Amino acid sequence: MTKNLIKCLVCLLFISMFSGCATISGYKDTLNKFDYTLNSNKCDYEELEEKIKNNDNIILWSIQAGSLARNCKNYKKSIEFFDKAEKSYKEDVDKDTFLNNTIESTTSLLINNNSNDYEGNTYERIMVNTYKALDFVSLNDHENARVEFNRALDRQRRAKEYFKKEIKELKNKLKNENKNNKDKNNINKLKVSKNKQTQDVIYKNYSNLLNNFKAYPDFVNPFTTYIAGIYFLLNDDSTKARDLLKESMNMAPKNKQILSDYKLSNKYITSLKKSKNNYAWIIYEGGKGLINDEIKIQIPLFLFTKKIFYTGIALPNLKERDSSFKYLKVNNKKTSTICNMDNVIKTEFKKRFPMIVTQTVFSAVTKTILQLQLNKQTGLIGGVTGAIYQALTNKADVRSWTALPKKFQSVRVQLSENPLKIKDDHGNLLRNIIIPKGKNALIFVNSRTIKNIKVHQILF
Numbered sequence: 233m234t235k236n237l238i239k240c241l242v243c244l245l246f247i248s249m250f251s252g253c254a255t256i257s258g259y260k261d262t263l264n265k266f267d268y269t270l271n272s273n274k275c276d277y278e279e280l281e282e283k284i285k286n287n288d289n290i291i292l293w294s295i296q297a298g299s300l301a302r303n304c305k306n307y308k309k310s311i312e313f314f315d316k317a318e319k320s321y322k323e324d325v326d327k328d329t330f331l332n333n334t335i336e337s338t339t340s341l342l343i344n345n346n347s348n349d350y351e352g353n354t355y356e357r358i359m360v361n362t363y364k365a366l367d368f369v370s371l372n373d374h375e376n377a378r379v380e381f382n383r384a385l386d387r388q389r390r391a392k393e394y395f396k397k398e399i400k401e402l403k404n405k406l407k408n409e410n411k412n413n414k415d416k417n418n419i420n421k422l423k424v425s426k427n428k429q430t431q432d433v434i435y436k437n438y439s440n441l442l443n444n445f446k447a448y449p450d451f452v453n454p455f456t457t458y459i460a461g462i463y464f465l466l467n468d469d470s471t472k473a474r475d476l477l478k479e480s481m482n483m484a485p486k487n488k489q490i491l492s493d494y495k496l497s498n499k500y501i502t503s504l505k506k507s508k509n510n511y512a513w514i515i516y517e518g519g520k521g522l523i524n525d526e527i528k529i530q531i532p533l534f535l536f537t538k539k540i541f542y543t544g545i546a547l548p549n550l551k552e553r554d555s556s557f558k559y560l561k562v563n564n565k566k567t568s569t570i571c572n573m574d575n576v577i578k579t580e581f582k583k584r585f586p587m588i589v590t591q592t593v594f595s596a597v598t599k600t601i602l603q604l605q606l607n608k609q610t611g612l613i614g615g616v617t618g619a620i621y622q623a624l625t626n627k628a629d630v631r632s633w634t635a636l637p638k639k640f641q642s643v644r645v646q647l648s649e650n651p652l653k654i655k656d657d658h659g660n661l662l663r664n665i666i667i668p669k670g671k672n673a674l675i676f677v678n679s680r681t682i683k684n685i686k687v688h689q690i691l692f
Contacts, residue, residue, distance in 0.1 A: 259346070263523075263634050266296055270635055271684055275304035284313075290320040292350040292631050295360060299635030303678070303686055307367040314364045317352075321360075325351045341595050344546075345629040354451050355576050356633045358387045362456045365463070369674070369690055374467055381460040385476075391451035434547070434589055437529060441550055446572070447579045454483045455571035455640040458490060462513055462642075465497050465504055466672055466692040473497045480570075489568045489642050496644075504672065505692075510647040512673040514654065516560050516567045519638030520553035520680050522577045526628040543603075545596045546628040547588065550581055555638055556679040560662070561655040567641035574638055592628075599625065637678070647673075656682070663687055 269276060280297040284290055294317035301310035339347045365380035435442075448454065461476030474497040480490045500507050527549040552574075560567045599622040607615030645652065651664040654677060662685060667673045676688040 259631055263631075266300070267520075267634055270300055270303060271680060273303070273684070273686075275300070275306065277301065277309070280313075284316060287349075289350040289631070290324070291317050291352050292633075294320065295352070295356060295633050296635055298360070298363065299633070302363060302367060303635075305370075305686075305688065307370045311364055311367045311371075314360050314367070317360055318364075321352070321357060324349065340591060341598055343625050344595070344627045345591075346627055346631075350631045353577075353580055353632070354387075354391045355453060355580050356636075358384050358391070358451075358453050358456055359633070359636065361387060362453075362459065366459070366676070366688075369463065370688060377463065378467075381463060384456050385460060388452055388456065431589075434529060434545075434593075437527060438549075438585070441578070442582050442585065445575050445578050447582065448483075448576055451580060451583075452483065453571060453573075453576050454480060455573070457483070458493075458570050458642070459515065459640075461497070462493065462674065465493070465500075466513075466674060468503050468505055470497055470501050470503060474501065484570075487568065487570065489644070490570065493642075493644060510667070510670065510672050511644055512562075512647055512652060512667055512675060513642060513644050514560065514562045514567065514652075514675045514677060516557075516641040516643075517637040517639075517676065517678040518557060518641065519555040521634075521636035521638050522550045522574045523553060523634050524548045524628070524630040524632045525551035526630055528626070543596065543600050543622065544626060545592050546626045547592055548581075548628045548630060550578060553638070554681060556682055558657040559641060560643070560657070560677060561659070562643050562652055563645045563649065565643050565645055567643040569639055570642050571640045572638075573636055573640060577636075596622075596626075637680070647671075654687075665689065667691070 266280075277297055277300065280293050280300070283293045284297070294313045298310045298313035298317065301307075301313055339345075361380045361384035365377045365384060368374070368377035368380060457476055458480040461473045461480060463473075464470075464476065465473035474494065477490060477494040477497050481487070481494050484490055496504075496511075504511075525548070526546055528544055528546045530544045599618075603615060603618030603622055606618040610617075647667055651666045652675075653661060654663045654665065655661050663677070665675060665687070668691065672692040674690040674692070676686075676690075678686040678688070
């Protein structure tokens with residue numbers, strides 16, 4: 233009994249060391265605190281800068297901080313934060329060594345992915361460059377704005393190939409781990425990853441999320457392509473603008489706003505600035521985008537009911553958040569949806585979901601085998617210890633860029649009258665905006681809630 237007790241204490245020490253890394257409550261609390269700061273229009277970067285300085289999930293807190301600084305109209309600081317995220321993408325994610333990937337894989341398998349640094353999603357990387365471009369536009373730095381728009385568009389082109397490669401590498405890695413596992417008898421008995429009943433239980437919980445929405449193809453974010461087209465039209469590159477707006481029109485052939493802007497780019501193919509008319513584009517960023525939440529599913533890991541004290545899996549689940557106005561009215565013209573950001577997030581989640589399930593279930597198998605072995609070698613105490621460890625580390629990764637909006641909408645108005653009257657969907661006046669004579673304008677209205685409105689105005 234003494235030896236068993238010693239072994240049990242060692243295991244409990246192991247649990248206490250890693251349970252802090254495994255918990256998701258810390259991330260939830262910090263993300264909720266960030267949202268409160270963003271919604272309150274506070275410009276306090278101290279805690280985020282401290283996290284970045286301490287190498288605490290640099291990508292996650294840099295993109296959050298970049299959004300906060302942009303919300304505060306501190307465009308230079310916003311770019312600095314986004315630069316830190318992009319640097320980490322390049323140095324820590326894209327150039328990950330075989331050893332680092334192996335360590336991360338093992339950590340995810342034996343603990344969970346929360347113990348690894350956040351590496352982000354493809355749509356987030358595209359939006360980093362998109363927002364950086366808009367920050368540079370606000371600073372009247374059109375050379376760097378052009379560079380960032382081109383980077384965002386190039387990321388979209390490379391996303392499809394990157395994702396296919398990622399899926400293939402994961403499948404090969406899991407296949408090799410299965411072959412090299414010494415406890416093949418238990419693996420064969422459990423067969424969780426290949427069991428139809430297990431897959432049915434999991435996918436039943438996600439049927440509405442994965443199927444009831446309009447998916448975007450191949451990680452394309454229509455907003456990035458569209459806003460780049462509008463920018464190049466305003467910045468005297470009508471040829472490029474026409475190509476991008478045509479691409480946007482192909483994504484959404486029934487969208488009247490995109491079609492109208494495409495026709496305008498054809499009309500002023502030499503230069504919009506030579507037109508006798510002036511225009512303002514109002515871009516509405518509405519609501520709060522989807523975030524990751526956790527769902528726990530009890531899986532029928534059958535055959536060992538008398539020896540297993542706990543089993544189950546925790547998966548990320550997308551959570552709907554508040555909307556804002558359905559649309560805005562500018563001089564009695566309604567904004568129309570260019571991109572449903574929630575659907576962009578769902579599209580990537582759906583493509584990654586089989587990989588997430590495979591990783592999570594394989595981790596559950598490994599921990600269940602550990603529980604069985606502890607039960608076999610140390611008796612009841614060891615089995616209970618293994619069950620506690622499995623329960624504590626059964627956590628989903630809930631990290632994501634929570635500052636993104638639910639949707640992007642647009643409307644173009646001819647500047648025949650001043651000021652521009654921006655109203656909500658009930659006709660209530662939100663802002664009067666005066667545009668100097670002879671100028672075109674790009675105006676961003678960000679409304680996370682009906683009481684939280686920020687306006688960014690750029691003149692051309």
